[in-house]
Amino acid sequence: MSEPTGTARRRGPFQVGDQVQLTDPKGRHHTFTLEAGKAFHTHKGSFQHDALIGAPEGTVVRSTGNTDYLALRPLLPDFVLSMPRGAAVIYPKDAGQILAMADIFAGARVVEAGVGSGALSTFLLRAIGDSGQLASYERRQDFADIARKNVERYFGAPHPAWKLTVGDLQDNLVETDVDRVILDMLAPWECLDAVYKALAPGGLVCCYVATTTQLSRTVETMRVMNCFTEPQPFESMVRSWHVEGLAVRPDHRMIGHTGFLVTARRLADGVEPPLRRRRPSKGSYGDDYAGPGAEAGDPAAS
Numbered sequence: 161m162s163e164p165t166g167t168a169r170r171r172g173p174f175q176v177g178d179q180v181q182l183t184d185p186k187g188r189h190h191t192f193t194l195e196a197g198k199a200f201h202t203h204k205g206s207f208q209h210d211a212l213i214g215a216p217e218g219t220v221v222r223s224t225g226n227t228d229y230l231a232l233r234p235l236l237p238d239f240v241l242s243m244p245r246g247a248a249v250i251y252p253k254d255a256g257q258i259l260a261m262a263d264i265f266a267g268a269r270v271v272e273a274g275v276g277s278g279a280l281s282t283f284l285l286r287a288i289g290d291s292g293q294l295a296s297y298e299r300r301q302d303f304a305d306i307a308r309k310n311v312e313r314y315f316g317a318p319h320p321a322w323k324l325t326v327g328d329l330q331d332n333l334v335e336t337d338v339d340r341v342i343l344d345m346l347a348p349w350e351c352l353d354a355v356y357k358a359l360a361p362g363g364l365v366c367c368y369v370a371t372t373t374q375l376s377r378t379v380e381t382m383r384v385m386n387c388f389t390e391p392q393p394f395e396s397m398v399r400s401w402h403v404e405g406l407a408v409r410p411d412h413r414m415i416g417h418t419g420f421l422v423t424a425r426r427l428a429d430g431v432e433p434p435l436r437r438r439r440p441s442k443g444s445y446g447d448d449y450a451g452p453g454a455e456a457g458d459p460a461a462s
Contacts (some may be wrong), residue, residue, distance in 0.1 A: 164290050166315035170233065174212045174219075177316065181234040184227060191234055191242050202227075236286065239314055240279040246306040247276035250344060250368065251418045253398045255283040261394075261423055262340050262366040267291040269337070271358060273329040273351060274298065274344035274368075278307030284342070285311065285319050292321045295338075297329045330354050344368040349381035349452070356387055359426040367422045375420045380452045386432050388424040395420050 169178060174194055182190040184204070192200055198209045205225025212221060212231055219231045234242070237252035250258075258280065264270065264287045275281055275298035284294050298304040304326045312318055325332050329343075329351050337360045343351060348367040355365050365388070367378050379391045399414035427433060 165317065165319050165321075166286070169316045173214050173216050174231070174233075176213060179234055179239065179313075180212060181232050181238055182221075182229040183232070184229055189234075189238070189242070190229075191238070236282065236314070240282065243277060243279065243310045243313075244306060245277045246300075246303040249277050249279035251415065253396055253415060254368065254418055254421065255280055257394075257396050257421055258342060258366055258368070259283060259287050261392075261421065262342065262364055264288060264340060268339045269293045269335070270295070271329075271333065271335055271338050271341045271355075272296045272344070273342070273348075275307045275324065276303055276344065278310040280342065280344065281307060281322065281324075282311050282314050285315070285322055288321060290320050293335075293338075294319075294322050295335050296322065296324045297332060298324065298326055299328055301326050333358055339363050341365045342368070346374070347377075348374075349378050352381055352385060352388075356385065356426060361426055361428040363426045365424055365426070368419050369422070370419050372420075375422065377452065378422050382422070382424050384452045387427050389427065389433055390436065391422050391424045393420055393422045 169175075174180065176194050176196050178194050180192055180194055182192075182200070184190070190200075190202065194209050194213055196210060196213060199206045200209060202223065204227040205223030207221050207223050212219060215231070217232050220228050221231055222228050240249055240252060240255070243249070258264070264284060266287070266289045268288045269292065270284055270288060272281060272284060272294060273296075275296045281294065281296055288294060296307075298307065304324055308324060311322065333354050335358050338358050339360060340363060341355045341359060343355070343365065345351070348369065352365070359365065369375050369378055375393055379393055382388045382391045395417060397414060397416050400411045402409050402411050
């Protein structure tokens with residue numbers, strides 16, 4: 161049985177073509193690709209790539225400037241944060257939440273819209289494996305080209321489960337009976353009709369948006385459509401800690417707000433969700449509210 165795509169590049173001694181992440185004594189990272197006969201140069205001196213080819217991970221190499229560097233393969237979060245970018249990437253903390261809260265499983269049939277630089281595509285492909293299917297849609301050709309190069313650079317070859325289409329999701333979506341849809345775009349509510357048609361009953365849609373106005377419009381549109389379960393909006397924040405002897409405290413900087421996630425499940429054809437037991441608080445839908453609930457004559461808006 162052959163190994164999943166990219167697995168051979170994640171274990172064993174360093175090989176030509178592998179990505180290597182060097183860490184210097186100050187914790188700074190340098191990432192490069194191993195090539196026979198080449199040299200790695202920094203302001204702290206240089207060393208030959210051949211010194212790492214065939215060596216195990218966790219090797220320490222010394223430059224001509226007498227500086228030691230720890231050599232490891234970059235983890236996927238490291239790779240994503242250092243990859244060439246066209247569009248901003250989804251941070252690993254959000255990608256991890258998407259994989260968990262959208263329940264991305266091995267062999268899943270997934271549709272993704274808004275590929276950007278390919279960060280989330282890489283996370284999704286590693287989760288679904290060669291037996292899954294990922295159909296990605298990106299409006300911009302330049303972003304699609306960057307994403308394809310990044311994904312192939314990580315896996316070492318084109319991934320057999322990936323199909324990348326340049327164009328709008330609404331106009332080009334042909335997949336049906338899919339398990340999950342991930343939307344990373346400015347106006348995900350414009351795609352929800354197409355998403356509903358593509359999802360299998362019980363399938364899940366997950367939207368990634370940056371602002372509270374986008375969050376509100378997405379959630380209210382899902383409610384008005386009456387074909388999804390009650391949307392679940394949330395965000396995550398990551399704070400590292402300083403630990404040095406008895407000096408244990410949170411770091412001064414943290415990864416705070418990067419985006420909101422909204423998840424909802426598709427109902428069976430012809431089924432409407434049960435009425436919400438908790439009514440909106442008075443004033444939630446005031447006279448100045450111009451969201452989809454008001455446009456559709458939602459009783460809560462009156």
